[in-house]
Amino acid sequence: MSTRVVLLAAGKGTRMRSKLPKLLHPLGGRAMVLHALGAAAEAAADGPPLLVVGHGAEALRAAVGDGAEFVEQAEQLGTGHALLQAKPALQGKADLVLVSNADLPLLSGDTLKQLLAAQQANPGPFTMLTLRQPNARGFGRVKRGAGGEVLAIIEEAEATPEELAIDELNVGAYCFRGDWLWPALEKLKPSANKGEYYLTDLLEIATAAGERVEAVVLQDPHEAIGVNTREHLAEAEAALRGRINRRWMLEGVTLVDPASTYIEAGVTIGQDTVIWPNTILQGQTAIGADCSIGPNTVVRDSRIGDACRVEAAVVEMAVLENQVDIGPFAHLRKGSHLGDGVHMGNFGEVKNSTLGPGAKMGHFSYIGDATIGANVNIGAGTITANYDGEKKNETVIEDDVFIGSDTMLVAPLHIGKGARTGAGAVVTKDVPAHTVVVGVPARAVRKLEEPD
Numbered sequence: 001m002s003t004r005v006v007l008l009a010a011g012k013g014t015r016m017r018s019k020l021p022k023l024l025h026p027l028g029g030r031a032m033v034l035h036a037l038g039a040a041a042e043a044a045a046d047g048p049p050l051l052v053v054g055h056g057a058e059a060l061r062a063a064v065g066d067g068a069e070f071v072e073q074a075e076q077l078g079t080g081h082a083l084l085q086a087k088p089a090l091q092g093k094a095d096l097v098l099v100s101n102a103d104l105p106l107l108s109g110d111t112l113k114q115l116l117a118a119q120q121a122n123p124g125p126f127t128m129l130t131l132r133q134p135n136a137r138g139f140g141r142v143k144r145g146a147g148g149e150v151l152a153i154i155e156e157a158e159a160t161p162e163e164l165a166i167d168e169l170n171v172g173a174y175c176f177r178g179d180w181l182w183p184a185l186e187k188l189k190p191s192a193n194k195g196e197y198y199l200t201d202l203l204e205i206a207t208a209a210g211e212r213v214e215a216v217v218l219q220d221p222h223e224a225i226g227v228n229t230r231e232h233l234a235e236a237e238a239a240l241r242g243r244i245n246r247r248w249m250l251e252g253v254t255l256v257d258p259a260s261t262y263i264e265a266g267v268t269i270g271q272d273t274v275i276w277p278n279t280i281l282q283g284q285t286a287i288g289a290d291c292s293i294g295p296n297t298v299v300r301d302s303r304i305g306d307a308c309r310v311e312a313a314v315v316e317m318a319v320l321e322n323q324v325d326i327g328p329f330a331h332l333r334k335g336s337h338l339g340d341g342v343h344m345g346n347f348g349e350v351k352n353s354t355l356g357p358g359a360k361m362g363h364f365s366y367i368g369d370a371t372i373g374a375n376v377n378i379g380a381g382t383i384t385a386n387y388d389g390e391k392k393n394e395t396v397i398e399d400d401v402f403i404g405s406d407t408m409l410v411a412p413l414h415i416g417k418g419a420r421t422g423a424g425a426v427v428t429k430d431v432p433a434h435t436v437v438v439g440v441p442a443r444a445v446r447k448l449e450e451p452d
């Protein structure tokens with residue numbers, strides 16, 4: 001049986017009170033809609049998920065790209081009307097239609113598959129997903145008959161006090177038989193209260209015709225967190241964080257304080273790495289084994305090798321090879337590449353630069369647009385003056401150079417292998433290998449003996 005998924009994403013998301021369309025709000029570093037699309041793609045492979053868009057359609061299309069087939073709902077007349085817009089694309093083409101609200105970002109592919117399997121075994125028109133929970137959070141209530149059969153979904157705005165007390169909720173995911181769905185949708189009437197066409201009224205259409213609808217009861221309440229407000233968004237974020245953190249602990253990573261550890265979905269971490277409190281790992285970040293990361297550290301879109309130590313640092317779009325030791329208070333910016341065994345101490349900043357294996361910059365330095373060789377020592381307070389007010393200029397420092405404290409390296413500049421600069425030197429001209437320069441501006445004072 002062929003199956004397609006439809007995600008409803010056209011709503012205004014008024015309760016978020018945001019300029020940004022609701023489904024583009026990030027969760028775990030990724031737009032909510034992408035979470036829903038990921039689960040949809042896991043559940044059904046007979047074609048891409050269909051995304052019903054309306055409010056903020058252009059932005060959604062841009063964010064999703066070719067991750068979905070788009071269906072336009074020009075006017076937001078309710079969830080039933082939203083689904084109806086997929087009829088031309090799917091009628092006669094999908095035996096089963098899995099439908100989910102796109103604002104359920106934690107709903108898993110496994111749960112959607114369970115719903116699908118239940119409907120495959122159900123001769124009736126559809127199967128819905130419910131949750132038993134006293135805290136209703138605005139969800140529709142599920143009314144069951146004396147025999148336990150599901151009878152109706154009552155929207156909160158239209159429920160009587162007795163109905164409000166029902167603790168079984170409509171999660172917002174359904175699997176329909178295609179041949180039943182499309183004609184049934186045409187029968188929906190606008191709701192008394194809001195004048196919207198409610199998808200949920202399909203249940204009464206089915207039961208009125210004497211057809212039996214099945215329900216799958218969801219066990220993990222986190223999966224059913226529907227995001228309507230920013231408070232819900234924070235709840236979903238906390239639940240997702242818990243899920244990700246548990247996964248890494250199971251993989252052999254120590255999280256000293258999971259409650260203050262924020263790991264986005266795209267991050268990977270090696271075994272026996274220890275993550276200290278207040279650490280945020282974002283984007284496409286890969287961290288190796290046996291590292292110590294944090295406390296008070298942000299790593300974004302970076303690659304960190306094995307056995308590194310990163311303390312109280314901000315690392316962005318950078319690469320650290322193995323046994324690199326940075327911080328506290330170090331800032332690596334885009335294009336920083338620290339070779340094996342590099343040590344970068346407090347108050348250092350590196351941008352678009354390579355530090356060769358074993359290079360040391362212990363204190364208060366800025367290195368920008370530089371290529372620095374192996375075993376170079378960068379004295380306290382050294383600065384590459386890389387910007388002349390018009391353009392960025394490069395500094396090249398070859399292996400085994402010793403840069404004295406408080407040296408100004410005025411780029412463009414080339415310092416030959418094994419050279420030395422005196423404390424406070426302002427180096428404006430290239431320095432030959434094995435030469436000592438001192439002063440302002442720096443001049444050569446002697447040649448060093450070259451090691452064999």
Ligand code: UD1
Nearest residue numbers: 008009010011076077078079082101102103139140170172
């Ligand atoms: C809906 C259900 C409710 C369920 C809850 C749980 C209906 C009528 N109610 O309520 O029973 O408990 O979800 O998730 O279905 N959308 C459109 N076009 C529209 C309106 C909405 O595409 O015209 C989309 C929204 O973008 C959203 C989804 O449908 O992703 C659900 O809409 P929302 O307004 O959030 O419905 P709820 O009030 O949460």
Ligand code: CA
Nearest residue numbers: 103226227228
């Ligand atoms: Ca909702």
